[in-house]
Amino acid sequence: MSSSTDLAALLAAKIRDVPDYPKPGVVFKDIAPLLGDAEAFAALVDHLAARSRELGATKIVGLEARGFILAAPAAYAAGAGFVPVRKEGKLPGELHRQAYELEYGSAVIEVQTDAFAPGERVLVVDDVLATGGTVEAALELIQRCGAEVAGVEVMMELGFLGGRARLAPLLGDAPLETVIAV
Numbered sequence: 001m002s003s004s005t006d007l008a009a010l011l012a013a014k015i016r017d018v019p020d021y022p023k024p025g026v027v028f029k030d031i032a033p034l035l036g037d038a039e040a041f042a043a044l045v046d047h048l049a050a051r052s053r054e055l056g057a058t059k060i061v062g063l064e065a066r067g068f069i070l071a072a073p074a075a076y077a078a079g080a081g082f083v084p085v086r087k088e089g090k091l092p093g094e095l096h097r098q099a100y101e102l103e104y105g106s107a108v109i110e111v112q113t114d115a116f117a118p119g120e121r122v123l124v125v126d127d128v129l130a131t132g133g134t135v136e137a138a139l140e141l142i143q144r145c146g147a148e149v150a151g152v153e154v155m156m157e158l159g160f161l162g163g164r165a166r167l168a169p170l171l172g173d174a175p176l177e178t179v180i181a182v
């Protein structure tokens, strides 16, 4: 992929707007066409893996469920470990948990307390940044585990919902990068 503009254009062409899903007033960004396109999917995963290496991450966190689809292959390609942050009730053992609200609902996410070594550098990967509630909850969990946030990589940012400003206090110097911003 020759430039970030080319990557954004390739991906944007494969994201479908679905009005009034899952609730009236929400325009849902459906990434199924992108995932089904071998060139777009590979280009996105390669980009995430390259950023992970550049940021020195040793673990990539994926946020259930769509974040898993991007984070797991990126971790493999980057030579990093993969850590699932899951919706409540899916992980065994000792957990940290965090309730949050997102654009169209509310939920609780959890992570295993021993998922990271102390001070380990962690990259968070997800598909869509809307209100920022989901990523904010994930950052709180990672910090509670004693790990360091190396950065956040999200494929698409819905700027009008203010997620970036909300996350700034938790990020410090760590970058929040999105391939597409609308």
Ligand SMILES: O=P(O)(O)OC[C@H]1O[C@H](OP(=O)(O)OP(=O)(O)O)[C@H](O)[C@@H]1O
Pocket: 063, 064, 065, 066, 067, 101, 102, 103, 104, 107, 126, 127, 128, 129, 130, 131, 132, 133, 134, 135, 163
């Ligand atoms: O910025 P926010 O307002 O928090 O919204 C963004 C989150 O919403 C979606 O996840 P969802 O909870 O719908 O789960 P899914 O991946 O299982 O579809 C998306 O994959 C992000 O994780």
Ligand SMILES: Nc1ncnc2[nH]cnc12
Pocket: 026, 027, 028, 029, 030, 102, 103, 104, 128, 130, 131
């Ligand atoms: N509009 C949206 N489209 C897809 N995923 C989302 N997560 C939160 N808001 C979303």
